[in-house]
Amino acid sequence: MNEEVQFILDATKESMDGSIAHLEKALIKIRAGKASPAMLSTVMVEYYGSQSPLSQVANINTPDARTISVQPWEKSMIPEIEKAIMNSNLGFNPMNNGESVIINVPPLTEERRRDLVKQAKSEAEDARVSIRNARQDANKDLKKLDISEDLLGNAEIDVQELTDKYIKKVEDILDVKEAEIMKV
Structure with a gap:
């Protein structure tokens, strides 16, 4: 040819x-009921004056099928991470326990x-x-x-x-x- x-x-x-x-x-x-770290892949966090992907400032994991845990490497980042998750329009309501940010993924x-x-x-x-x-x-x-x-x-x-x-x-x-x- x-x-x-x-x-x-x-x-x-x-x-x-x-x-x-x-x-x-x-x-x-597009979430399918089960919690997954990929759900937060688009979240950007203000980190020392620049926008960084959440995965670069925290460890993201799923302890169970309905929960996402975000463990920041610096505790001072918790309020910034909460704000970024709220502003991302993913429909999540993050809570913090002083150590990490916890997101309960509601059933669909x-x-x-x-x-x-x-x-x-x-x-x-x-x-x-x-x-x-x-x-x-x-x-x-x-x-x-x-x-x-x-x-x-x-x-x-x-x-x-x-x-x-x-x-x-x-x-x-x-x-x-x-x-x-x-x-x-």
Whole structure:
């Protein structure tokens, strides 16, 4: 196959891989009832004048399925950590015991589960759109090349097969997440 065509296919695959990675990252933030340190992955804390990820100023773990414990390396950071968690819009209400910040993860109501499934579906749709955009860009780039009609047709079929494969991946990831969210 033509090198230019292969380059376009590789770039398209890379772009679609990026869409899948973004989807997985977005779905980690959608909680599924069970406490996980990943729920706090987006929390940034004011640390000596600069914003730092929570994981760089404290040890985060889950003593049980409904609790997240945040043990700061400096006790003076407890109020900052509480403030950062409150401001992160994750819906958590942190408490401190003087040593660490404790977050009780409330069980999800049926309505909240449905909302989270909608949110997951929305993220999946964004990933599908991103994959289709990559297909569209690839087809445009292929048409710009000075290649035979047969080669162009075959390359477009390859791009479509790639698109179908990645859309299927999105569906599989969404199905797993949806089952995780709805499991009581």
